[in-house]
Amino acid sequence: MNAVAPSPIKTVEELATAAPDYQTAVRKIVRSHAVNELYGAQVFDEPAIALAPTPYAKWLTCRVAMEEYGHHVRFRELGERIGIAPEEMSPTVKQPLSIFEFPLETWEEFCVIKLLADLAEILQVEDLLSCTFHPLRNLARMTMPEERFHAQFGKDFCTELCQTAEGRAKVQDAINRYYPYLPAFFGKSGSKNNELYRAFGIKQRSNEEMRADYVARARALVEDHLKLKLPELADAA
DSSP states (O other), X not given: OOOOXXXXXXXXXXXXXXXXXXXXXXXXXXXXXXXXXXXXXIIIIHHHHHHOSSHHHHHHHHHHHHHHHHHHHHHHHHHHHTTOOGGGGSTTTSOOOGGGGSOOOSHHHHHHHHHHHHHHHHHHHHTTTTOSBHHHXXXXXXXXXXXXHHHHHHHHHHHHHTTSHHHHHHHHHHHHHHGGGSGGGGOOTTOHHHHHHHHTTSOOSOHHHHHHHHHHHHHIIIIIISOOOOOOOOOOO
């Protein structure tokens, strides 16, 4: 790997002076966030408003959906400023992540999605907080409090659901079916893209390190907090 981490790039205008590989790496990350924030809001967050059982739950779910759409808008705006065509930030053009293939049907499933998928997103955003491309770093810092709220939403509602035997059973069932989607969220082991991101100082940790951290945090949430069981999975490739 010949990439050398550049000095911090503080503005969008300075990005044009960076190495072409650095520019491409930044665009890949921004494009991925723009696409997946939009698709997740479309297939999970907005439909969940109808599933929410009370006005209070609907209100908070509306807030989650609004903020997820807002994340797309922010990443899309940055993407356009760094030369990504708007159509390239559409899930109809770029394939969204496999975690969105889960067929959402119940409120319990949505709460588990927020518990587990938004925890995974927190790790991804954490890895950008010291990014050498400052506009992306600043966007990550702006986004993080909302991602933490979304994960807390999942934790709080799953905790509430687990107060009854029926609720515990439904949450455990949703965990059993949704958790297997999550390890792949962190990408393949030995990823050349991730190696380049780290060499450029755009990201900080390997996919393997992030996945291991995620599994540990998810286990603490599910087993230590909810007193349920996190399924054992084969290592992601």
